[in-house]
Amino acid sequence: xxxxxxLALLGTALxxxxxxxxxxxxxxVLHWWTSGSESxxxxxxxxAFNAAGGEWTDAAVAGGGGETARAVGINxxxxxxxxxxxxxxxxxxxxxxxDKGLLQTLDDVAAKDNWAKVINPVIYSAVSKNGHVxxxxxxxxxxxxLWFSPAALKKAGVEAPKTWDDLFKDLDALKKAGxxxxxxxxxxxxxxxxxxxxxxxxxxxxxxLKIFKDRDVNAIKxxxxxxxxxxxxxxxxxxxxxxxxxxxxxxxxxxxxGQAGFNFMGDWAKGEVVVAGKVPxxxxxxxxxxxxxxxxxxxxxxxxxxxxxxxxxKAQELLAHVLLSPETQVAFNNKKGSAPVRADVxxxxxxxxxxQGVALLGSGAFVPGSDMLVNPDVAGQLNDLAxxxxxxxxxxxxxxxxxxxxxxxxx
Amino acid sequence: MKLRLSALTPQIALLPTWLIVVxxxxxxxxxxxxxxxSSSRMLPxxxxxxxxxxxxxxxxxxxxxSVENVAIFGVIFIVGALVLGFFLAVMLDQRIKAxxxxxxxxxxxxxxxxxxxxxxxxxxxxxxxxxxxxxxxxGWTSFTFDWLARGDRAIYxxxxxxxxxxxxxxxxxxxxxxxxxxxxxxKAAKIDGIPTWRVYLHIVIxxxxxxxxxxxxxxxxxxxxxxxxxVAMTGGGPGISTEVPAKFVIDYLFDRxxxxxxxxxxxxxxxxxxxxxxxxxxxxxxxxNGRAA
Numbered sequence: 001x002x003x004x005x006x007l008a009l010l011g012t013a014l015x016x017x018x019x020x021x022x023x024x025x026x027x028x029v030l031h032w033w034t035s036g037s038e039s040x041x042x043x044x045x046x047x048a049f050n051a052a053g054g055e056w057t058d059a060a061v062a063g064g065g066g067e068t069a070r071a072v073g074i075n076x077x078x079x080x081x082x083x084x085x086x087x088x089x090x091x092x093x094x095x096x097x098x099d100k101g102l103l104q105t106l107d108d109v110a111a112k113d114n115w116a117k118v119i120n121p122v123i124y125s126a127v128s129k130n131g132h133v134x135x136x137x138x139x140x141x142x143x144x145x146l147w148f149s150p151a152a153l154k155k156a157g158v159e160a161p162k163t164w165d166d167l168f169k170d171l172d173a174l175k176k177a178g179x180x181x182x183x184x185x186x187x188x189x190x191x192x193x194x195x196x197x198x199x200x201x202x203x204x205x206x207x208x209l210k211i212f213k214d215r216d217v218n219a220i221k222x223x224x225x226x227x228x229x230x231x232x233x234x235x236x237x238x239x240x241x242x243x244x245x246x247x248x249x250x251x252x253x254x255x256x257x258g259q260a261g262f263n264f265m266g267d268w269a270k271g272e273v274v275v276a277g278k279v280p281x282x283x284x285x286x287x288x289x290x291x292x293x294x295x296x297x298x299x300x301x302x303x304x305x306x307x308x309x310x311x312x313x314k315a316q317e318l319l320a321h322v323l324l325s326p327e328t329q330v331a332f333n334n335k336k337g338s339a340p341v342r343a344d345v346x347x348x349x350x351x352x353x354x355x356q357g358v359a360l361l362g363s364g365a366f367v368p369g370s371d372m373l374v375n376p377d378v379a380g381q382l383n384d385l386a387x388x389x390x391x392x393x394x395x396x397x398x399x400x401x402x403x404x405x406x407x408x409x410x411x
Numbered sequence: 412m413k414l415r416l417s418a419l420t421p422q423i424a425l426l427p428t429w430l431i432v433v434x435x436x437x438x439x440x441x442x443x444x445x446x447x448x449s450s451s452r453m454l455p456x457x458x459x460x461x462x463x464x465x466x467x468x469x470x471x472x473x474x475x476x477s478v479e480n481v482a483i484f485g486v487i488f489i490v491g492a493l494v495l496g497f498f499l500a501v502m503l504d505q506r507i508k509a510x511x512x513x514x515x516x517x518x519x520x521x522x523x524x525x526x527x528x529x530x531x532x533x534x535x536x537x538x539x540x541x542x543x544x545x546x547x548x549x550g551w552t553s554f555t556f557d558w559l560a561r562g563d564r565a566i567y568x569x570x571x572x573x574x575x576x577x578x579x580x581x582x583x584x585x586x587x588x589x590x591x592x593x594x595x596x597x598k599a600a601k602i603d604g605i606p607t608w609r610v611y612l613h614i615v616i617x618x619x620x621x622x623x624x625x626x627x628x629x630x631x632x633x634x635x636x637x638x639x640x641x642v643a644m645t646g647g648g649p650g651i652s653t654e655v656p657a658k659f660v661i662d663y664l665f666d667r668x669x670x671x672x673x674x675x676x677x678x679x680x681x682x683x684x685x686x687x688x689x690x691x692x693x694x695x696x697x698x699x700n701g702r703a704a
Binding site: 065067068070071074078093096097100186187188240241242243244245375376377379380384387388389390391392 | 472539543646650668672
């Protein structure tokens, strides 16, 4: 009696274990999209993958910049128990995994779905190394936007700026009107974004590429770059005391509510605008690179670590195919606030700021983000440099030039 | 034979502990030191590049700032917590009413994590949210207290928040010590007409030496590993002005993918701890053994 009872239980348990294996291609996906708009977006991936015959297992690890999630994922890869897929930024973060032969190539899927043709060339080259494709890019973000409050500008009696001189006139007027001229976060990475913003807008994409792609120290010592450093130095006079300890979303919300005039932030700030019930482009103005408009390309990719189980490759290829399919791309990116990586999809449902971005992408006015050009170590040093410069007014523009030259030349 | 086995039994019982100590503690320390001499970036490498990452470490401004900060923080925090904790203990020792209530209040901050302490003080000290804004709202508009937003002052506030949290612990330890002092000593001092402050300075404090050493070791350990307080209160900012070594290690280990630099920093921290804490622990060890004998 007891034995048969146990056997029956064992049988049920085995049946439970066996069923899902037969049913679907299982995929455990590690990512750090946990905020409201982000998890809504990642749910689109899940829906599409399950509809295509897969079974999505969510392995989300919270933490805005994804440091924790990447640490978990890398540890699992080294420990021999990797997830099916894992998120990285479109950057050099995963290049060392490629060099060590820990990642699956996606050459077959990429060839079948014609990635080389349909994906933005900057993104495509960022996910390929030594002639192989190693990651599935899912979105394009631009970190280099200037957001402004039309209401606050009106109150101060000024127009939206067209040049950097205009911007400083506006900032002066806002200061006089008792409005925070420039609301920034105290976090060093946001100050690095501000630096990139000024470098692209005032210095131009050529100067930017000379510095970070060609590692040209003479470009840093040039008068053009001096101008960039001077603008940065001057900008510190328009920051408020509350900057320290303020998060990026608190900074943009000061602009949304009209308490502040301007904020430099990436296009994910749109998510906050929408959540506040405002319309990007009308209630909150957006400028992609003041002066010399340019789209500074960043974004997210999924890599597929090599698995012990040969059957897992099928799930990985299916997932890569689904992530890049036109419908999933539109559905995901509309929720995420980013642009699709494919140039051949419908963008009519995007908001005004998103359309500005897509137009720049279409016209070829884009540069790869600095994370694609430098390794995480250098990226961290840039944060330290920009963070120190913004918080310490005793540092001169010349100090900033020297600091950057030291970082770039040490590479 | 029987005797031998019984002598062996405790060793066998301790074997798992020994294995954990050797592999999990000593082993990982040695492994970390080994990695610091390699060219590892995101993943550990087996090569040997000498002192390269140590050279880079000491030419990195952020590390230099971190070391300076931990020194400033350490001195202010330890001295501040010891002095304040001692005064609280002395005051509580005056047979006051509702002693247990005050004891609980003073010890309570220690029950909080550093993260909570850091966040709470960040809000209080934030110039546009906390104390300064409150004074402005009351009409005292010339009041300025913006140290948290000033790179040259913020580290003192971090130390202050640390003192606020830890002095209750020092108080509890020293209070226990004060209660252990013989009543007759006080009576004898009274008969001799020695002022109370001199009794504390020349008799009580020397008698509390062991208690002070215990508190010092606990506080010093908190200084070396200070990380969460800084992350919650300033995030290392403004700029890099409140960075500390532990945060340097964590940042380079994970986010910045340079584990050779991170492990060389942690090796330097390890050596510093050995040099500073080693003699104190050794002295305590001798002290305790001497007393037992």
